[in-house]
Amino acid sequence: MNLVRLSWKNLTFKPLSALLSILLFALSIGLISLLLSLRKQADEQFDNNLAGINLVVGAKGSPLELTLNSMYHVGYATGNVPLGKIKAFFNPKHPIVEDVVPLSVGDSYKGYRIVGTIPKILDWYGAGIAEGKIWQHDFEVVIGEEVARVNGLKLGSKFKSNHGIIDEGDENNIEHDDDFTVVGILAPSSTVMDQLVLTTNQTYWHSHEGHDGTAADGEDHAGHDHADHQHTEDHAPTSLMDEDPEKEITSLLVKYRNASSFQALNFPRNINENTDLLAANPAYEISEVRRQFDSGQRILGILVLAITIVSALSIFIALFSALRDRRYELALMRTMGAGRGKLFLLIILEGLMVAVIGYVLGLLLSHGILSLMAANITDDFRYSLSPWRFLPEEVWLLAVALFIGFLAAVIPAVQASRTDIADTLTGNN
Amino acid sequence: MLNSSNLSFQYPGGESLAFPDLSCLAGETRLLLGKSGSGKTTMLQLLAGLRRPTSGEVVINGQSLNKLSDAALDHFRGQNIGMIFQTAHFLQALSVAENLRIAQKLAGKPVNEGRIDELLSQLDLSGKARSLPGRLSVGQQQRAAIARALINEPAVLFADEPTSALDDENTQQVVNLLQEQAERVGATLLIVTHDNRLTNLIPQQTHL
Secondary structure (H helix, E strand, O other): OOHHHHHHHHHHHOHHHHHHHHHHHHHHHHHHHHHHHHHHHHHHHHHHHHOOOOEEEEEOOOHHHHHHHHHHOOOOOOOOEEHHHHHHHHOOOOOOEEEEEEEEEEEEEOOEEEEEOOOHHHHHHOOOEEEEOOOOOOOEEEEOHHHHHHHOOOOOOEEEEEEOOOOOOOOOOEEEEEEEEEEEEEOOOOOHHHHEEEEOHHHHHHHOOOOOOHHHOOOOOOOOOOOOOOOOOOOOOOOHHHOOOOOEEOEEEEEEOOOOOHHHHHHHHHHHHHOOEEEEOHHHHHHHHHHHHHHHHHHHHHHHHHHHHHHHHHHHHHHHHHHHHHHHHHHHHHHOOOOHHHHHHHHHHHHHHHHHHHHHHHHHHHHHHHHHHHHHHHHHHOOOOOOOOOOHHHHHHHHHHHHHHHHHHHHHHHHHHOOOHHHHHHOOO | OEEEEEEEEEOOOOOEEEOOOEEEOOOOEEEEEOOOOOOHHHHHHHHOOOOOOOEEEEEEOOEEHHHOOHHHHHHHHHHHEEEEOOOOOOOOOOOHHHHHHHHHHHOOOOOOHHHHHHHHHHOOOHHHOOOOHHHOOHHHHHHHHHHHHHOOOOOEEEEEOOOOOOOHHHHHHHHHHHHHHHHHHOOEEEEEEOOHHHHHOOOOEEEO
């Protein structure tokens, strides 16, 4: 029967009041941990997916929408652009542009977006092939790790794509007739590549030949004017620049030669003012998004602070009001040989126990919520959460929790250590 | 063994009390009698080291309480003094046996389960070892409090009005029990009371 056990017995002697304190504490720790995790993982996703891209070029519209659609594969495209208008970007002697990756988007497979592009995109995102080979021919696809895992796709699997980017359930989906064949599976890269189906830009043109007016129907597809329908033949891979300049793609990802040069800094404005293309600086657009995030987080932060204060107060009130009932016990302990230090420690330990239990429950709560969110968020935001990943900050959170527990218990503990035996037990009561 | 000499106590801004000298042998039972307000509670507090006297000294088992620091006095009290109060108090969250265990622990002694079992059976509480004190009857609580006071085999056992709430029959029983148990461990038993029923039972008396 040591002090820790005695504290524990005292705590559990009044289970309801203990439960209230612990739950409030768990709520506050849980919310702090949730905010930390969401913030950290969101930042990482943003950063990983920046992939050194300096500029996104597409059709006129909202620059944020263009950035989100082309880099994070969220939301809708701003429209399509004909190859003829963007030919200059592909010029290897371009003074500003070092390299480009063309994107064609608009179709999906079970909620995972199909992106027509060139294999260079893998180098940019630092993704590698885990199995199989790179896509070379039309209707060959390389799929992200998550796409393969979730849909049980293997090398050689065939599937049909859905027209549009939202999985509307089997009856409502318009399926394209052509089969895609999985030729490669990517290794996990913690970037948006994990969640994409990659194929050639030309594939989009083939698969949309059947629909008329797809570019105008609001679903923003890459072009569709090709007359022949011969993708199943061994269509030798052609460079996009050799294709018809009327053909359309969705957007271009651009890397500069020297991002801090004067020309590079003025490049987006020049494009926006002098052409009917839209150029967006992803770093800038993302910092705008983060600013929104931050102000939301500040409000949440105040809320969390308030809950933390209330939970500390609840520990304090529980301990302090229990002191009245316990004054005989405390005095008794002193007649049995316990010094003032022991009484102080007894109460402090009780505060710390609430803190530790609340901390453990809080972390379970926050990571439980994260794993629930993870299931939903991937579809909606193309944002993959690792719900059971613990941050170093959460270890610090334990120190914070212990400190709060100590702080809440210190006044009752001092009060307890001042218990006067003579007055309490033998006074004129 | 308990001796006191020239004890006096002055309440801050209040009256000054002087107390008669006491000298009790080991195993002796003595009554400390006085009307309400005569200062017998104060004298008990001084003898048990719960208050420091303004003058005079208390010697228990050859140790002068005046010479002990506060912390040393806490420790000395745990080892050498057993106390029984008018109302039985316990650590409410602990069972009867656990209350005895923590009494041993707080006095700095090893937990002795054999001693706990023995004492509980002597006090007819064997079946109640695992019960919470709040679930016991008043009589059982009183006996459990006696067990707690005796567990560390103290040199002096102080009882503060132990019979004021009891009827004649129970009074007789409790006094017998106290005397019997005090004798077993060779403790001086000092009963502070204004209960006249006890004066017929115990001849050694000090009046305030």
